[in-house]
Amino acid sequence: MNQEPTVFGPYAHAKNSVGRTMGLVMLSLLPATLFGLYQFGWPAIFLFVFTILACLVAEALSLRVAGKPIKPFLMDGSALLTGWLLAMTLPPWAPWWIGLVGALLAIIIAKQVFGGIGQNLFNPAMVARVALLISFPLEMTLFSQPTPLFSAQAPGFLESLAITFGSSDTIDAVSSATTLGHLKTEIGRGIALQDAASEGASIWQLLMGHSSGSLGETSAILLLLGGLFLLYKKVITWHIPVSMLGSLALLATIFHLVEPQHYVGPMTHLFSGAAILCAFFIATDLVTSPVSTRGQILFGAGCGLLVFAIRTWAGYPEGVAFAVMLMNACTPLIDHYIKPRIYGRDKKGEPLNYADEGADIG
Amino acid sequence: MSSTNLFKLFKIRGGVHPDDRKKLSADQSIEKLPLPPLLHIPLQQHIGAPAEPLVRRGEEVKKGQLLARSQGAISAPVHAPTSGRIMGVGGYPAHHPSGLSVRTITLKPDGLDEWIEDLEPASEPFSLPPEEIAERVAHAGIVGMGGATFPSAVKLNLRKRYTLDTLVINGAECEPYLTCDDRLMREQPLQVIEGVKLMARALDVDHVLFAIENNKPEAQAAIREAAAHCDMVTVVGLPTRYPMGSEKHLVQTLIGKETPARGLTADIGVVVHNVATAKAVHDAIFLGQPLLSRIMTVTGGAVKQPKNVEVLIGTPLSHLVDFCGGFTQTPERLISGGPMMGQPLPSTRVPAVKGSNGLLALTTEETQTSTEMPCIRCASCVSACPCGLVPLDMANHIRAGGLDTSVKLGLLDCIACGSCAYVCPAHIPLVHYFNYAKGELAARQRAQHKQNETKRLIEARNDRMERIKQAKREAMLKRKKEMEAKKKREAEASAVAGAES
Numbered sequence: 001m002n003q004e005p006t007v008f009g010p011y012a013h014a015k016n017s018v019g020r021t022m023g024l025v026m027l028s029l030l031p032a033t034l035f036g037l038y039q040f041g042w043p044a045i046f047l048f049v050f051t052i053l054a055c056l057v058a059e060a061l062s063l064r065v066a067g068k069p070i071k072p073f074l075m076d077g078s079a080l081l082t083g084w085l086l087a088m089t090l091p092p093w094a095p096w097w098i099g100l101v102g103a104l105l106a107i108i109i110a111k112q113v114f115g116g117i118g119q120n121l122f123n124p125a126m127v128a129r130v131a132l133l134i135s136f137p138l139e140m141t142l143f144s145q146p147t148p149l150f151s152a153q154a155p156g157f158l159e160s161l162a163i164t165f166g167s168s169d170t171i172d173a174v175s176s177a178t179t180l181g182h183l184k185t186e187i188g189r190g191i192a193l194q195d196a197a198s199e200g201a202s203i204w205q206l207l208m209g210h211s212s213g214s215l216g217e218t219s220a221i222l223l224l225l226g227g228l229f230l231l232y233k234k235v236i237t238w239h240i241p242v243s244m245l246g247s248l249a250l251l252a253t254i255f256h257l258v259e260p261q262h263y264v265g266p267m268t269h270l271f272s273g274a275a276i277l278c279a280f281f282i283a284t285d286l287v288t289s290p291v292s293t294r295g296q297i298l299f300g301a302g303c304g305l306l307v308f309a310i311r312t313w314a315g316y317p318e319g320v321a322f323a324v325m326l327m328n329a330c331t332p333l334i335d336h337y338i339k340p341r342i343y344g345r346d347k348k349g350e351p352l353n354y355a356d357e358g359a360d361i362g
Numbered sequence: 363m364s365s366t367n368l369f370k371l372f373k374i375r376g377g378v379h380p381d382d383r384k385k386l387s388a389d390q391s392i393e394k395l396p397l398p399p400l401l402h403i404p405l406q407q408h409i410g411a412p413a414e415p416l417v418r419r420g421e422e423v424k425k426g427q428l429l430a431r432s433q434g435a436i437s438a439p440v441h442a443p444t445s446g447r448i449m450g451v452g453g454y455p456a457h458h459p460s461g462l463s464v465r466t467i468t469l470k471p472d473g474l475d476e477w478i479e480d481l482e483p484a485s486e487p488f489s490l491p492p493e494e495i496a497e498r499v500a501h502a503g504i505v506g507m508g509g510a511t512f513p514s515a516v517k518l519n520l521r522k523r524y525t526l527d528t529l530v531i532n533g534a535e536c537e538p539y540l541t542c543d544d545r546l547m548r549e550q551p552l553q554v555i556e557g558v559k560l561m562a563r564a565l566d567v568d569h570v571l572f573a574i575e576n577n578k579p580e581a582q583a584a585i586r587e588a589a590a591h592c593d594m595v596t597v598v599g600l601p602t603r604y605p606m607g608s609e610k611h612l613v614q615t616l617i618g619k620e621t622p623a624r625g626l627t628a629d630i631g632v633v634v635h636n637v638a639t640a641k642a643v644h645d646a647i648f649l650g651q652p653l654l655s656r657i658m659t660v661t662g663g664a665v666k667q668p669k670n671v672e673v674l675i676g677t678p679l680s681h682l683v684d685f686c687g688g689f690t691q692t693p694e695r696l697i698s699g700g701p702m703m704g705q706p707l708p709s710t711r712v713p714a715v716k717g718s719n720g721l722l723a724l725t726t727e728e729t730q731t732s733t734e735m736p737c738i739r740c741a742s743c744v745s746a747c748p749c750g751l752v753p754l755d756m757a758n759h760i761r762a763g764g765l766d767t768s769v770k771l772g773l774l775d776c777i778a779c780g781s782c783a784y785v786c787p788a789h790i791p792l793v794h795y796f797n798y799a800k801g802e803l804a805a806r807q808r809a810q811h812k813q814n815e816t817k818r819l820i821e822a823r824n825d826r827m828e829r830i831k832q833a834k835r836e837a838m839l840k841r842k843k844e845m846e847a848k849k850k851r852e853a854e855a856s857a858v859a860g861a862e863s
Contacts (some may be wrong), residue, residue, distance in 0.1 A: 008705075008793045009703060009705075009706075009783070010784050011697055011704070012701040012729065012730065013730035013783075013784055014378070014380070017735075018788050076735065078738075117735075118738045237745070286738050286741070288739075289739075293745075339752055340375075340751070340752070342772045343375070343775060344749075345622075345772075351624055352620055352621075354622070
């Protein structure tokens with residue numbers, strides 16, 4: 001018998017771990033990521049790898065400074081996943097230092113300063129993305145046309161190295177607006193939505209991902225597939241994705257029906273930009289979302305509402321990162337006020353009293 | 363008797379599906395353990411006050427003889443499991459994680475296994491009045507044999523204080539590994555059903571729900587057959603899910619009502635008894651035999667031949683392990699009960715007690731121990747909790763010393779089922795935190811009680827002293843007055859005498 005101090009049971013455990021949870025999330029991101037890397041070619045691959053490496057190095061350094069054991073925390077996969085998610089929300093041909101600054105912001109400022117894994121209030125990848133977007137609006141909004149790997153217009157290996165690690169002049173030639181960005185600009189110029197939409201990508205293109213956008217957000221269908229896998233594996237529950245996409249679709253439908261000239265339809269809202277990526281992989285971030293199912297529904301609905309509001313009325317064409325961060329800030333409040341009902345107690349926490357049932361009051 | 367399929371079940375919240383590992387021992391028939399060289403019978407094997415010993419060192423006792431009587435309203439007597447000589451009444455390591463010494467009667471069996479002569483089986487058990495059934499159960503020393511060890515007679519007398527309508531027999535056996543109830547239901551269904559009928563009579567209810575999880579089809583069939591001619595017993599198949607056997611959750615599954623917080627299932631008209639308790643009630647009334655033995659499952663990856671064994675109360679567990687072929691490797695954990703809610707044992711020296719339903723010797727592979735990581739707020743524990751609690755929140759407050767906050771969050775509503783800790787990907791020992799907090803709260807309450815008592819006694823003493831002083835002063839005053847009066851009288855008397863002379 002071992003001489004460890006007595007620890008109460010259970011003495012059986014489900015075969016799971018933090019690392020396994022993170023691993024499953026990454027596995028479900030894989031199809032959309034591979035597609036994104038293929039679609040945007042070598043520069044995207046360089047940026048992706050570089051961002052992840054920067055995150056891992058930043059994590060290791062922070063752990064060292066904090067005096068925590070490096071190996072178990074580095075091996076739990078959380079820093080890898082943060083880097084992965086961050087890279088997926090960056091413009092694919094962004095220069096290397098965008099990835100570096102993002103990684104440092106995500107790991108050091110958004111995660112380790114709060115106390116490391118599980119302690120952060122905001123989703124690290126979203127903090128980094130928002131900070132980058134505000135600080136480097138030019139680099140963060142230059143989206144390249146899809147130029148699949150090995151296709152004629154794709155840059156070669158060396159040329160790609162120059163795009164990612166060289167000066168940023170090279171990409172001007174191929175830049176293109178995202179669907180949401182394009183629509184926003186056109187509506188801003190007073191052009192009717194139908195005319196504007198004819199130039200943008202079709203819903204089919206959005207679904208398949210043959211459109212410009214951030215590295216990993218373009219293929220709605222692959223992201224959806226990954227999300228369903230996460231649901232199947234019970235890493236996430238349906239509450240946040242369904243309530244977020246549901247409220248977004250509902251608002252978009254109502255406004256589109258009332259004034260189709262000015263308001264984009266629900267399909268565009270759902271399948272362009274980062275809505276799907278966010279609903280399944282970012283808003284559902286375990287650490288920064290509420291723990292009760294009712295809280296999660298409220299959280300998701302709030303995200304959907306804010307995404308719609310920001311996309312429609314605010315200055316930015318895409319509002320996912322802002323929406324998630326605003327709702328992250330509400331999570332402690334939601335968790336404080338919305339708790340599951342305790343067995344044997346009513347909603348106020350008082351013991352159930354069957355004697356009162358049906359009895360006349362007074 | 364109605365069919366399982368027709369019975370409407372209600373859904374409970376949360377729960378987990380651990381690997382049940384019952385195959386290890388489920389097909390092993392109950393075997394009788396040979397007499398051990400010594401029996402160590404603790405005086406407290408139940409919830410409540412310990413029994414008071416009636417025998418001395420050197421005394422010869424017969425099988426079934428009363429060794430220690432119950433004292434107080436909630437207590438249970440203990441009897442000699444076999445005939446032999448009392449070697450002493452003293453301290454022996456308890457069947458408890460601490461292994462602390464508790465008062466124990468040591469008996470050296472003489473090998474004759476001779477019964478006492480005055481066994482009093484009831485001639486017509488079903489014409490006994492309810493009070494007498496409960497009394498005989500109390501005298502037989504029967505306690506809740508599912509592991510709770512609450513004196514059964516107290517529960518059989520609940521009809522006096524509550525309006526009862528249903529008796530639920532708990533044959534869920536939702537803990538992984540354990541198969542002792544399963545075997546009992548398969549091998550002695552008639553005795554179990556007779557015991558159930560007696561308990562229903564004692565409780566004065568005419569509706570019995572016999573609940574068995576669906577992973578025990580043979581037990582379901584055996585009990586169904588035994589209860590075929592008994593209209594009041596309905597055998598119900600339960601979905602296999604842990605903690606289905608938790609009293610309050612079992613009742614909710616069956617009748618759809620939650621037991622009020624801090625209350626009993628009797629508040630909603632239901633009393634729950636375990637299968638093995640029913641069998642013990644049968645033995646006590648039909649045969650007049652007190653509770654002397656019980657069925658235990660000895661299993662786990664480190665046990666050579668997992669078995670179901672009928673064990674005399676007081677048998678050292680080492681004897682049991684030897685009977686099962688010993689250990690194949692040094693067990694990582696030695697556990698009394700199931701792996702979910704069982705307690706770790708310090709060694710195999712400790713004796714089997716009335717509440718021990720299993721002895722598990724688990725390997726490292728089975729316990730899946732892993733280093734604790736920080737909580738990632740994944741909410742697995744929230745969805746696994748059958749009580750609607752937020753375990754991660756409670757643990758955070760306990761870690762930070764906020765015991766009162768954790769109570770507000772529902773710490774005392776926690777049934778310690780371990781579902782939260784079972785699913786936690788960060789391997790946080792949540793139940794350990796909760797048990798620590800519950801213990802700490804109890805200690806604080808005791809300290810508070812002690813403080814209040816001391817204060818009350820001091821105040822009482824001060825009052826008493828004050829009263830004594832007051833009385834003394836009054837007495838002095840009175841005597842002074844009397845003296846003065848006397849002097850006065852004397853003076854008057856002498857004056858009169860002077861005048862007369």
